[in-house]
Amino acid sequence: MTRPAPVAVVGPTGTGKSDLALDLAERLRGEIVNIDAMQLYRGMDIGTAKLAPAERRGIPHHQLDVLDVTQTATVANYQQAAAHDVEEITERGAVPIIVGGSMMYVQSLLDEWSFPATDADVRARWEAFLAQRGVAAVHEELSRVDPEAAASILPTDGRRLVRALEVVEITGRPFAASAPRIGEPRWGTRIIGVDRESTELDERLRLRTRLMFERGLVDEVRGLIDVGLREGVTAPRAIGYAQVLAWFDGEYDLDEAQERTFIGTRRYVRRQRSWFRRDRRIRWVDGNDPDIANTVIRGLDDIRMLGER
Incomplete structure (x- = not known):
């Protein structure tokens, strides 16, 4: 039996990827595989715009709510787990609908990124640098040695900044040089990008941010603190969560936390x-x-033949 090719729905935050993915899954006998790093976390729902179970139209979803906030999300672990999901879905004759906007996660899954080895001494030295000098100094250092990597990683994501510096030092090459060459996507995946005009998208993001705060983002963060959010490495740096934590710590008022969330998004x-x-x-x-x-x-005639509903 010929296995169906996956469809990936990618692009910027707030453009409507989740709704499109649901519509495609209904029409193509599909199951959804999340590729948004922060939606991996249990309890991080409002601030990540995660669809509630009642909004999923009875369609199976994978790679949602698989980590506690104290655990560290890694591209390598995600790649392995999500690839297993994709292959199981195709074995059932269903179409994997891969949806999200986490850039390196997308490339790791669709291009079988082979990750460089680590060096404990090099990693420890950069982690000490992060602890002593702060995340801004780490980002500045990465900008100096590898501007492209610095531009692709959140300036607040100390763990990934350290990893990029480690790879640059170990390999003597830019971090992106360890990425695979862009060729035929794994499994023959068809990649769809969703975007909107910038002014309109800004308006959508501002509304989305306001609604997150109105619908209880502060209470969500407060509850996650009780289960270890502050002790996590990745989760507390998520946009929205980091700003609410800073408000709790008295760094600025709630209105500014909301505005900084919008700006960060x-x-x-x-x-x-x-x-x-860049991906043609x-x-x-x-x-x-x-x-x-x-x-x-x-535009996907070969997929349509697999069994549109």
């Missing part, structure tokens, strides 16, 4: 656009298209 969108636009395999569609799912499917 908008900056992240710019990095996502820069990253994904992506077929871009307009998030405003009222018939977007059918527009996508019309």
